[in-house]
Amino acid sequence: MAPSDEPSPAPPGARTDGSLDAAADLGGRAVIPLPAVRRLSLYLRQLESFVEAGRDTISSRDLGQALGMGDAQIRKDLANFGTFGQPGVGYHTGQLADQLRAILGTDRTWDVVLVGAGNIGRALTAYRRFADKGFRLRGVFDRNAELHGRELGEEKLQVQPTAELGAFVREHGVRLAVLAVPASAAQAAADLLVGAGVRGILNFAPVRLQVPETVFVNDVDLAAQLEQLAFQVNLGEEESRQASSAG
């Protein structure tokens, strides 16, 4: 017995890296590939740009071309959620955009709290695209007393002490949080958030957060992203070195 420190290596629905299976209930039970969900945001973005350009309908081929991907991919992805297109016509841009927003849940507004008012945190309070996409920053928290009371962002939110984080989240029923604190403080902050009912965390700290499997974490590691680029550039240059020397 005592299975407490023997967590099953792959609990159902766990997200180790890129393999979360999100069970959906759209007209039955379905399992939606995570990559497909990620691309949904991409499709929505592009559709919005087409709507703005005054375009009324679009085929999966054209949409794919704009995004640098195949048309079958798009149709398959959409098929996970229903049928949206018209044979011979394509998709109605505005309508599909609406439907994607409904699927993603961004057809209504989500309250968000920000933990950490350092460089990145402050930048995010001024980030317009969050608001554009239906996310509303409702509270900013930091443990640094010097920042308390300082007003940030368009809504002039006052930075509050972390001690008040839990109560605030509970009171406002906040379910999404952005975590932009140093690595050493991240897990404690995450525990607070989760304890108060937060269900999704956008995590900028370079740590793997331990959370219950009902809570979702999206990691953003900018340094790692630069590392990826460095690797690829390196590789490309080695290749061309070889090509020119062994040519």
Place this chain on the structure above:
Amino acid sequence: MAPSDEPSPAPPGARTDGSLDAAADLGGRAVIPLPAVRRLSLYLRQLESFVEAGRDTISSRDLGQALGMGDAQIRKDLANFGTFGQPGVGYHTGQLADQLRAILGTDRTWDVVLVGAGNIGRALTAYRRFADKGFRLRGVFDRNAELHGRELGEEKLQVQPTAELGAFVREHGVRLAVLAVPASAAQAAADLLVGAGVRGILNFAPVRLQVPETVFVNDVDLAAQLEQLAFQVNLGEEESRQASSAG
């Protein structure tokens, strides 16, 4: 022949989403799965933390446990690049960290330019982890004249006009860039960068950049990441609603 607007749908080595094949020359020709490369950064991060904690060796199992993933995954990933471990012992933390840095190319310093000194750009000039990982910010550019001459970051870099971007990149042989400009200005900036010899772009603008296949782009779309979370939280709540009503 004016093939300009007919890009082959899947040029070899293209990254439509998650399917870049990076050819490597490590003891022959090899193709390394992109997901494996992404995880390399993760391993390195964790190893550094173990090194700091004074740990000398580590098994793939323990490393996996710390990262919430399977041990076979780690061994397979590493096997793409060589053999690093000792049966019965595991991996030497510091040594493997060094080797991963060498693979990623971050065993030496990379010069980086930043384009766009808005909220995000300014936050990045103060982002310590870039420097920690071997990236050195050498120039900051913005088209907004009001910002020119303003000093940013620890190195007090003066914001320069975008007109000087190309010359600067060429002169210093810069190969990596961070692009943090509005969507409408992103492609033009990318063209400048690519024209001047940049080989990798960390792109914060919500646009699919058109670049030659010798140039690598990593997109960071924070709003999309929040959308993902919203979707998953939504789904989870629908499920529990059903569970409680149909229980």
Place this chain on the structure above:
DNA sequence: TCCTGTGAACCTCTTCACAGCC
């Protein structure tokens, strides 16, 4: 005994190709 490296099985996601509809 503990642990790595690796072929083989397995599985998920992508691409193909076409029936059916506008």
Place this chain on the structure above:
DNA sequence: GGCTGTGAAGAGGTTCACAGGA
């Protein structure tokens, strides 16, 4: 003719399970 939705084929990546080394 153009385009969607989808079964089937095909890649690509992950997990298993074990031979072999420390």
